[in-house]
Each structure stands twice: as C-alpha cells, then as structure tokens.
Amino acid sequence: MANVLVIDDDRFVLAMVRDILQSAGYAVVTVQTPEEAFNMSVSEISAILCDYNMPGMTGADVLTAMRELQGCNVPFIFLTGHEExxxxxxxxxRYGAELLPKPIQPVxxxxxxxKQLGTAAA
Incomplete structure (x- = not known):
C-alpha cells in the first residue's frame, strides 16, 4: 500500500483529500504546514500532494526543499487554485511534478x- 503525504493549510481540503485517498486504498498522513513535513521521516512516503499557496512558503519552495535538502524524490503533485x-x-x-487544480475532482x-506512482516505479 502506498503512503501519501498531504500538505495543506486548509483543514477542509486535508480531510477531503484524506477521505478520497483512503477510499481508494492509500495510507494517508496529513500535515498543515511544510515545517511539520520537514520534521518527519519521509523514507516511508510514496508520494506527496502539496498545496501551492500556503502562509510563509509556497508549494514550489516545499518541492525544492524536499528534492534538494531532504533527498526525497517521490512523485509530487501540486494542489492549486492558483490561476497564474x-x-x-x-x-x-524541473522536478517532474504534476498540477491538480482546485476544486479537486476525486477521479x-x-x-x-x-500515473505518478506508475511513472516512479518504471
């Protein structure tokens, strides 16, 4: 079973994404800040879903830190309502991440x- 880390400052979005992923058979860890994600071991994480617009740090900052500082090369998906x-x-x-627009469609x-997990396994 794949373990998915979800980072979003919106509790509603965290709960919704967690429920969607759990109903599809994934184990899910949710955090509300990038700092919480940086303080945990990502060695058991199979993929990361991260909000783009968060206080203090963008999703791009999180992705860069995960790749360059944490050495975490798992699939990464931006959750974004960001229009630009x-x-x-x-x-x-640069890092092979995907974009998923909000509002999130479960399918x-x-x-x-x-797709991302399959690409990573190939």
Missing part, C-alpha cells in the same frame, strides 16, 4: 496519483 502558472511551471517541469486526483 508562470511561477509554478518551471519548478514543476482526477486518483488518476493523477496512479
């Missing part, structure tokens, strides 16, 4: 996660 993609796309392309979330 110019600041997201360069880091997403699209699972499809994208399965």
């Amino acid at each position: 993609l110019d600041d997201i796309l360069p880091v997403a392309i 699209e979330l699972i499809r994208l996660l399965v």
Whole structure:
C-alpha cells in the first residue's frame, strides 16, 4: 500500500483529500504546514500532494526543499487554485511534478496519483 503525504493549510481540503485517498486504498498522513513535513521521516512516503499557496512558503519552495535538502524524490503533485502558472511551471517541469487544480475532482486526483506512482516505479 502506498503512503501519501498531504500538505495543506486548509483543514477542509486535508480531510477531503484524506477521505478520497483512503477510499481508494492509500495510507494517508496529513500535515498543515511544510515545517511539520520537514520534521518527519519521509523514507516511508510514496508520494506527496502539496498545496501551492500556503502562509510563509509556497508549494514550489516545499518541492525544492524536499528534492534538494531532504533527498526525497517521490512523485509530487501540486494542489492549486492558483490561476497564474508562470511561477509554478518551471519548478514543476524541473522536478517532474504534476498540477491538480482546485476544486479537486476525486477521479482526477486518483488518476493523477496512479500515473505518478506508475511513472516512479518504471
């Protein structure tokens, strides 16, 4: 079973994403701040879903820190309601991350996660 880390400052979004992923058979760990994610061991994490707009740190900052400082190369998906993609796309392309627009559609979330996990396993 894949373990998915979800980082979002919105408790409602965390609960919704957790419920969607758990109903699809994934184990889910949720945190509300990037700092909480950085303080945990990511060695058992199979994928990360991260809000783009959070207080103090963007999802791009989180992705860069995970890749460069934590050495965590698992699939990464931005959850974003952010309409201007110019600041997201360069880091997403650089690190092979995907974008999932909000409001989150459960089928699209699972499809994208399965795709990312399959790509990582290949």
